[in-house]
Amino acid sequence: MAKQTINVPALARVEGEGGLYIGVEHGEVKEIKVNIYEPPRFFEGFLQGRFYQEVPDITARICGICPVAYQMSSIRALERAFGVTPTAEATALRKLLYYSEWIESHVLHVYMLQGPDLTGHQSAIELAGVAPEVVASALRSKKIGNDLMAAVGGRSVHPVNACVGGWYRWPDQEALKAFLPDLEWGLEHALETVRWAATLDYPDFEVDYEFVALHRDDEYAILDGDLLSSRYGLIQETDFEKHFSEKHVQHSNALHSNSVDGTTYLVGPLARLNLNYDQLSPQAKQAAEEIGLELPLKNPYKGMIARALETVEAYLRCIELIKNYHPEGESAQELLLTAGSGSAASEAPRGTLYHRYQIDDSGLVEYARIVPPTAQNLARMEADLWQLAPKVLELPHEEATLTCEHLLRAYDPCISCATHFLTLTVEEL
Amino acid sequence: MPGVKKPTIAVYKFSSCDGCQLNILNLEDELLDLVGVVEIAYFLEATRAMLPGPYDVGIVEGSVTTPEEIERIKDIRSNVGTLIALGTCATAGGVQALRNFADVEKYTDLVYPHPEFIETLEKSHAISEHVHVDLELWGCPISKTQLLEGLTAVLQDRRPNLPQSSLCQECKLKGLPCVMVAYGMPCLGPITKAGCGAICPDNGRGCYGCFGPFINAELEAFVPVLLDKQRYPGEAVHMLRMISGNAPLFVEAAQMILEQEDN
Amino acid sequence: MKPKVTVPAIAHKPSELLDPDWATIVEITEEAEGISTFWLELDDTDLRARYRFGYGQFNMLYIPGFGEAAISISSDPEKPERIGHTIRFVGNVTRAISRLQVGDQVGVRGPFGTAWPIEDCQSCDLVIAAGGIGLAPLRPVIYHILNHREKFGKVTVMYGARTPKDLLYVEEYPHWEENDIEVMVTVDRADRDWHGQIGVVPMLFYRSRFDTHKTRVFSCGPEIMMRFVVFEGLARHISSENIYLSLERNMKCGQGFCGHCQMGPFFICKDGPVYRFDQLEPYFNLEDL
Amino acid sequence: YQTVGPRVEHKVVAYGEIETIKDLPQGFASEQEKGRYRLVKNEGDQYFDALPGSQNWKKYLYPPRKDLFFLEKTNRHWEKSSAPPTEERHALVGVRACELAGIEILDKVFIRKDFTDPDYSRSRSNLFIVSVNCSHPDQTCFCSSMGTGPECQGGYDLNLTELDEAFIVNIGSDAGLAVIQQVEWEPASAYHLQSAQKVVEGAKQSLKRGIKDLEDVPALLLDHLEHPLWAEVGKRCLSCGSCTLVCPTCFCWDTNDHVYITTKKTNRERVWDSCFNPGYSAQAGGNTRPSTKSRYRQWLTHKFGNWKDQFGSLGCVGCGRCITWCPAGIDVTEEIGAFQEEFVS
């Protein structure tokens, strides 16, 4: 079977517009490009001159699937710029909103974006034709995540309640407590998902990744923490830019990130699971043991399992956060306008998201820097393909193409975020 | 057209954040019934299976910001029966239309080390600036119920009844205190269309107009009211030039304020 | 405020708020371009027997999933078991009705509103001035005259439509003429084989003589047309108490509850739609009242 | 009974379920002006000093949204199931004099010879009303010139006058009497009655706003429907509809037909509407009230003119909500004043 070029002009079941090109000549892989042709929207540009309190609402619009991640990273970076530490109650509520985004985003990915690749279907809708109750319960779990985000933040896509300094208004305690039965059901469903994910037939493929994720000793990091690299150990959250740089690759609309020494690194659920496994809640760890999970988990396709376990963690933490939710006093702190700069990272469903802002003395943004997770993974995705492609080219063309596409989907790339958005102008090499 | 054959639906993505498309997948309670009455023929984000056009309904999310997209939207227009502009990016250019009020060259060098790779339009355009749009669903993101109403109306071959009142009606139906009256906060509610459920006033903050202009917006009467509630210089223009900043009525309102400030 | 002269409402059937009774379409007559008459029979046989309506009253027709529309009853009040509605297809409900066939169900509430006082016009001369779909609520009056021709003096129908294809009930004109009803028809725009009058309905007044005291004018059509019909009538010294109009407003209930149909002090659905012109005089020519 | 009364919600006095006296806005006062409402703590510990915000009792009799009936299609016929009738019995605590008058006006709208709204009349007959005489009217109140307050004249089961350390209770009905008999009470002393009278007198004196020669207002407005004053206020009005939607006597409504995606299930819903809404007067021939001027004219001439013809009394009770909650600060008493200045003096 002559090995031919694999060309997927438009990747399906990923967020945003991207393509895959693997150039093959005489059976040899000559060229690999993950083409990002998502048009640019210049967020870092038009954030300049905006008032600090508008930043969470504007940056949310970078990504419709993980707006809370953008709101949380931008809010924490701006609070650092003002030298303000949020109250415990405000921080707890932020984690609740964030974990419910993880639930919605992970369940979407497991059952509707990557799941079909593993069950041999074109889409979850097609899967629903065969196993309606699987899809119906997945939709219910996703709905719980969405509804909880709406209860805390006003709506699930681009919530409106979070602000720099805390919250515009404390969500109603009874309304949140009413979610507990659903969350108990969701926890069971997530545990079931872990067992189901463990049984799936993943392509046999492993990579020696440098894992990077936020880390805390006292919890499975989501909102804050120090950066932990499996190669370089702990890195101060504010030294992110010293350690990781973005270079602009010709064929891609997104900037490719790599470690300071030029090597590529991986962020996201797989990285988090490997680095922060010990901080998982007991019940999540027990679920991992039951499926005989061994770390380090180095198969990118098995990111599904990492997401399933993180969904269990998210449900456990949501239940705990709601039970301890007792709002009193003002929902937001008064901020004195002082010039300053601050940076912060948080763990978006797809990986570490870094923001830095410089504010002038009337609270207007002078400079904004945003490094999304998918941008950090793009270089790593192409590196994986270089390792994968030679092996799969033996397979029939359609199967080879599908395995490569499946690898990109396993990353759950969020291309709208990654690109800060440029148009692709391809020059013939 | 509730004929025997299920109408075919195609979903296209232009320059956007994907939040409106996601709201199609967020129709958790209705999704399985939806695929029972319509054929999802092309929906890149949800399915790898792509049926060939032409399609009965084309749903376009996102704004036109590149030369290539101008060609693509014209091609889509000729390939679909009913074209639905989904979300405020598609109906008014979205938040990325903030570039329309600034010099886009300045942005490109700022953000990208190799700006020459960038080929983008000076402005972010609404879909209706290039092709005829049959139905506009405003909102950032759209309201799921309006999307269902839009699709159901196509299935029943009738004009969809979408909320037309100002946001203030929704505020009052929920029994909410007006943030302008009770807290002295600026709110775009009186010139913004209802549809979101007044979630900003419900959270004690002013509306920033993501559902686009109210059809009877009275700008001359509203601008002084908004300016009177402004908490920092330029807040009124910032609120107007936000998600629906490129909608004609909001552009005009911002213009009125800037001209007032000049003289 | 002058006393309101209410024309008696007939057989008004109170019912739960907006609760419709079901009727089935038994016949559909295509009348003109985009206009058909739907003949309904109420499913509940007891109600069908009791149901009565007045000349010019209307029903609220309900199509599930589309809503309600106020539609006049255009059939003969003396044959109330078959209710005729002549419908022009303009919006959601009427276009939904246009897709229905014989045997399909329609929700009915009513009858509502005031009626043309035809029974009080014995031995009068009558001018029926109608425009477009406005002839529908006036046809019951013509049926009454046909059934009791001897009770009435000179009867003239002045009817106009946009084009010949839009004219209603054309096949009935000969029957009307046979019963000594002068039928004057005009169109705004003629087509190749139109040999009749071209122009607006009020202009037809110039082709007739009137005995001012005996003449009653019943008019329904676009408000601009009715305004000029009133003008021509008053110019010929027909008193404003002898001119009757039927008005149209946005209606959501038909029972003076929803507030939409207000004009000045009137709920058009309850205090109208048929008015004696002297009642309307202070309000009719006001802009956007 | 489900007891509902004033409580602080979102920094304003709203009406909601209350269990104990502690839920009442004790020690608060309200400050209202055109387009401005503030709730302020004051030293006193009165329960009923703070006046209500934008909400009013109407929502318990004529709710903002109400399902009418549900339909499901089987072959070519629709099966109908009615919405469950409202069975709740509400005990309203802290009903102001103007609000009592507002309820009486709504009674005339919804309970009529020719037709009665069954849900309204059921909720209305299930009401137990504990009214309260206002001790501190705000700037936007003008109940005295509308003859509706500040003292409750009747239509209540129990009426309270709040003194420093006691409530004077007037019995308005047998039901009221039955309730009072289950509570320790003592006959009011002369001193008590006198101080209650002083509270009411004090309230009357402090009313700033008002409308002079009310009986001439309907003709004044209705005889000058084409006067330029209408265009002038039309330029200031936002056409947002807040005035109609906070008004305790506005009754207009619209219907929504919700259809499930399969087009096999639908339901009719009744929802509050406003004469300022674009679709309110839409018609095939075009909108019969297209301009903001014409809509404001309909609002004012209906409340202070045609209402009398339709229902026997004017449509305003002088509660001042439309003045307080108008974002543009448009005041019905001032607009009427403008006509009086033009024609009366």
Ligand SMILES: Cc1cc2nc3c(=O)[nH]c(=O)nc-3n(C[C@H](O)[C@H](O)[C@H](O)COP(=O)(O)OP(=O)(O)OC[C@H]3O[C@@H](n4cnc5c(N)ncnc54)[C@H](O)[C@@H]3O)c2cc1C
């Ligand atoms: C007393 C009375 C008797 C009548 N008798 C007849 C009769 O015998 N035959 C007949 O054919 N008609 C009759 N009509 C007219 C009929 O009621 C109207 O045409 C009615 O609007 C049709 O309902 P629909 O749902 O089809 O149209 P709708 O969907 O209500 O639309 C009607 C028109 O209003 C516009 N419109 C509606 N809602 C809005 C909105 N929210 N925003 C913007 N535009 C809007 C539409 O564009 C359309 O042009 C009568 C009306 C009255 C009041």
Ligand code: SF4
């Ligand atoms: S808060 Fe905004 S939307 Fe609500 S009533 Fe006030 S102005 Fe209108």
Ligand code: SF4
């Ligand atoms: S018109 Fe204004 S003052 Fe009168 S009852 Fe209504 S809201 Fe109160």
Ligand code: SF4
């Ligand atoms: S009067 Fe005030 S509240 Fe009423 S519609 Fe006009 S601006 Fe809105």
